[in-house]
Amino acid sequence: MARYSRICVCTTGLILSLLALLPSLRQATLTSHAKPPRRFFPAGSAVIDFPYGNMNPIVDLLQKEEILFVMYYAPWCAQSVSVREEFQKAAKYLIDKVKFVGVNCWWPEGSCRNTYKFLKYPELYVYHTNLDGFRFNGIPTADELVRFVEDILYPITLLHSVESINNFSALHDNVVIGNFDLSTPTPPGYKTYYISAMRMIEWNHLQPVKFSIVNKPLLSQLLGMNDTKQFVILNLNGSFVSICVQKKIFILK
Template sequence: MVKGLDWFRNKWMLLKEIMARNPELLSLFFALVLSGIVSHLDNPKGSKATPYVIPIPPKIFDHESPVIEFTTGDMTAVRNVIASTGAEVWIIMYYAHWDAYSLETAKEFERTAEKMSDQVLFMAVNCWYPYGACRHKVTVPYFPILFTHRDSREGIQYTGLQRATEMVDHLKRVCSPLKVVQDLESLRLLRAQHDAVALAYFSFEGTLAPQGLASYQWAAMQHLEKDPVQPTPFAIITNKQLARTLGLTNSMSITLLRNFNVSLYYPSSREFKAKPIVEFVTTHRESMVQWIALLV
């Protein structure tokens, strides 16, 4: 009996905590209970019950907002908008209209859109709506969750602070994932701003899309997901003479320039794919904070 009471007490405390974090859930719960009671009263015993249909959720963005909203989670409509606009970069906020965090993030998301909508397509999808495709096709472990896409590739999750300032910085990096180094002076300035710089040489002779460039750019994107606060910049060199000065003799050569340690070269024996490149940069980069920690 005591164990049963303890179990009930623990479950009740957990429920209270969930309701405290999302007070809208309480309203939703009572609304569903009330609708069930009304449905029962309207359909007395012995009569054919009418199933309750959840109404289309309300919008959480204004009609004049630069954010395109899909309240029913229609992913086909989302793809159609992307195709019709020809967007190169887009960001999607998956939300639940009753969730307090979603409503708060929506304000910051809209502020971000007001600053970046000329470069980025902003969309918001209600992924809670039970009858929508999003609910059944997109994995959303919690609300809200944001994904950024570029060049029709799979998205990266935005893992930074959900504030306009940080989201603007993130989207600027997504719009220009690679820095172009023209000379030693521009490289010096880049290194002065960061503790480490990933630098690759690509030969554009006879082609506008050299082998390995797409993988390197995708690595830069994936790195933004791992470190949204202080990501290591990914830069490229196209000048052969400058590349040789830095020890990059072949196209698809990468070096990790570190201000607090010797520079490292990406092993030629490793596959030139995004995942191992990200692992190389993430594992071997060093920051001033790390060195201070070692000295303390």
């Protein structure tokens, strides 16, 4: 009996010791650090990957690059995984023109997670110089990603003849034609016009309102623009409505 009493006492003591350790064990579990994040895009990819979600390198890149295409991802997200391959294909196609960047915006210690509160992943943004980002809202296939970036790169078309105006209007349902003096580096109103063209692409990149410019006096006069900083909108029926002079003309169709 004495032997069994000693066993019971030892067992009881062991259980009590374990119970006493439970709070510290639970605390250790709760405060344990998450495993370090791994690369989301493979080594050798055309996409520059920031798995720790640090935004500072992106700011530095924007000082050197005209255009950045950034994919904010969550590594656990099935949609992020699905878009990853398409994003890499687009990056490879545009490797000589645009830098593609991936940022783990789910890593809790990263500045991205602490800065942005995205409701879904991935989020895709094109950053142009010091302007705010242009959000991609379409279906993220490689072809559509490339098309979106190229439209942002070249948002305005120079029209140098009546024939080019006809061809441009035939390709696009909605056309805006501006009249600017391009002999100066930054003619008045041009920057606003340029940004507006990019915002239209962001709003609907599949059927955007396409922006263009004429800089020949004869063309601008034919379109009812007798001064610079004026622009006209080409309606679907082919008529031009001058916003400044309110004159309809039918010279092209």
